[in-house]
Amino acid sequence: MLSASTDVLIVGAGPTGLTLAIALRQAGIGHLLVDRLPEGQNTSRAAVVHAHTLEALEPLGVADTLVARGLRLERFALRDRDRPLMQLRFDGLPSAHRYILMIPQDETERVLAARLAALGGTVHRGITAAAVEQEADGARVTLATPDGERTVRARYVVGGDGMKSLVREAAGIAFDGAAFEGAFVLADVRMDWPLGRSEVSLYFAPDGMLVVAPLPNGSFRIVAEVADAPAEPGLADVQALIDARGPATGAAQVQSVVWSSRFHLHHRIARSYRSGRLLLIGDAAHVHSPAGGQGMNTGIVDAVTLAGMLAEVVRGERPDAWLDGYGALRRPAAEQVIALSSRLTALATTRGPARQAMRNAFLSILGTLPLARRRIEMNLSGLARRDAARLAA
Numbered sequence: 480m481l482s483a484s485t486d487v488l489i490v491g492a493g494p495t496g497l498t499l500a501i502a503l504r505q506a507g508i509g510h511l512l513v514d515r516l517p518e519g520q521n522t523s524r525a526a527v528v529h530a531h532t533l534e535a536l537e538p539l540g541v542a543d544t545l546v547a548r549g550l551r552l553e554r555f556a557l558r559d560r561d562r563p564l565m566q567l568r569f570d571g572l573p574s575a576h577r578y579i580l581m582i583p584q585d586e587t588e589r590v591l592a593a594r595l596a597a598l599g600g601t602v603h604r605g606i607t608a609a610a611v612e613q614e615a616d617g618a619r620v621t622l623a624t625p626d627g628e629r630t631v632r633a634r635y636v637v638g639g640d641g642m643k644s645l646v647r648e649a650a651g652i653a654f655d656g657a658a659f660e661g662a663f664v665l666a667d668v669r670m671d672w673p674l675g676r677s678e679v680s681l682y683f684a685p686d687g688m689l690v691v692a693p694l695p696n697g698s699f700r701i702v703a704e705v706a707d708a709p710a711e712p713g714l715a716d717v718q719a720l721i722d723a724r725g726p727a728t729g730a731a732q733v734q735s736v737v738w739s740s741r742f743h744l745h746h747r748i749a750r751s752y753r754s755g756r757l758l759l760i761g762d763a764a765h766v767h768s769p770a771g772g773q774g775m776n777t778g779i780v781d782a783v784t785l786a787g788m789l790a791e792v793v794r795g796e797r798p799d800a801w802l803d804g805y806g807a808l809r810r811p812a813a814e815q816v817i818a819l820s821s822r823l824t825a826l827a828t829t830r831g832p833a834r835q836a837m838r839n840a841f842l843s844i845l846g847t848l849p850l851a852r853r854r855i856e857m858n859l860s861g862l863a864r865r866d867a868a869r870l871a872a
């Protein structure tokens with residue numbers, strides 16, 4: 480049963496909406512979490528959880544479960560076919576989580592949903608936010624439910640409703656950026672892989688990058704940027720990508736495709752993370768290339784940061800203007816992530832033998848400089864953005 484009013488209405492129960500709901504529940508803040516889907520999505524999508532995200536999730540009581548279900552990797556290698564260009568290591572990170580955690584997004588969402596349920600929280604499913612109207616001290620949201628239309632008044636509405644966010648649209652917030660040319664192939668495959676199961680490999684190739692990363696269930700995640708691809712890439716498509724961009728020895732043999740998808744991407748960031756009583760988290764606020772596996776991670780940290788600030792404002796410990804600090808903290812983090820994934824994509828897709836040779840030489844030299852390597856490791860793990868997130872705590 481939906482209440483007619485609440486302190487915080489969260490639209491969207493993806494990883495970011497679930498995270499926000501857990502944190503608000505723990506803080507004792509009244510909220511409603513709605514999602515138009517009748518059940519959680521069961522596709523693996525984002526497959527990496529980074530150290531900073533795990534740190535942010537620790538107080539929510541989910542980090543240990545994620546770590547127990549995931550696969551810990553300590554190495555991330557940049558490669559040009561058989562030539563290693565740079566080896567990054569996470570076992571020296573200044574964190575309790577000195578690794579990249581590989582875990583499919585549907586598993587992450589199951590862990591988050593189970594934690595919310597254990598705290599007595601609920602995801603109201605099959606309920607679509609159809610309209611959002613701002614008022615002086617809150618917002619009125621029209622919900623389409625299986626029992627007809629309902630109106631809920633909320634002091635704050637948070638859009639965790641993904642790239643095509645209704646909340647962002649209702650707030651009149653521009654989503655600056657552009658669509659990516661081309662597409663990405665994503666596939667979870669079973670295969671013989673000559674490099675084993677201990678590193679994430681990012682291959683640079685003239686036609687686009689290729690990422691190969693082991694997953695906890697014995698399969699591998701493949702991500703490749705392509706000009707065009709079928710909607711559900713098959714075994715031959717994935718094998719061709721690995722043959723053209725992966726190890727030149729041809730030792731990689733795909734046995735089967737567990738799940739595959741093709742998706743088109745955008746590089747976009749919301750011009751503001753807040754308009755009055757409407758706030759944005761996750762893909763509603765920023766989207767970018769999956770290079771470096773940052774999308775979901777950045778969104779989860781948005782949610783944890785916003786939860787702390789909202790709790791203080793709803794309890795009356797801080798003025799409403801305190802929430803302006805949320806965008807001030809988190810928007811620069813998304814800008815950094817977009818810059819990082821754009822740089823990786825640009826490096827990966829350098830064309831022409833002369834430019835590729837220059838790139839390879841540059842990366843090989845950079846790879847010998849411990850400080851430069853550490854900077855990249857801190858960026859990828861999200862720990863470089865940790866201090867800003869702490870300011871809000």
Ligand SMILES: Cc1cc2nc3c(=O)[nH]c(=O)nc-3n(C[C@H](O)[C@H](O)[C@H](O)COP(=O)(O)OP(=O)(O)OC[C@H]3O[C@@H](n4cnc5c(N)ncnc54)[C@H](O)[C@@H]3O)c2cc1C
Pocket residue numbers: 490491492493494495496513514515516524525526527584606607608609639640641642644645665702740741742760761762763769772773774775776778
């Ligand atoms: C095919 C694919 C592959 C990806 N691969 C990667 C990857 O390799 N690495 C990576 O980091 N990221 C990847 N991503 C991105 C990652 O999945 C997102 O960053 C992450 O899901 C964002 O979480 P979110 O909670 O912000 O939004 P979402 O996961 O999009 O969740 C939004 C939720 O809001 C609900 N909703 C939307 N509108 C309404 C409404 N009006 N009313 C009610 N509910 C609504 C939706 O049903 C959905 O459940 C991928 C995404 C896709 C689609």
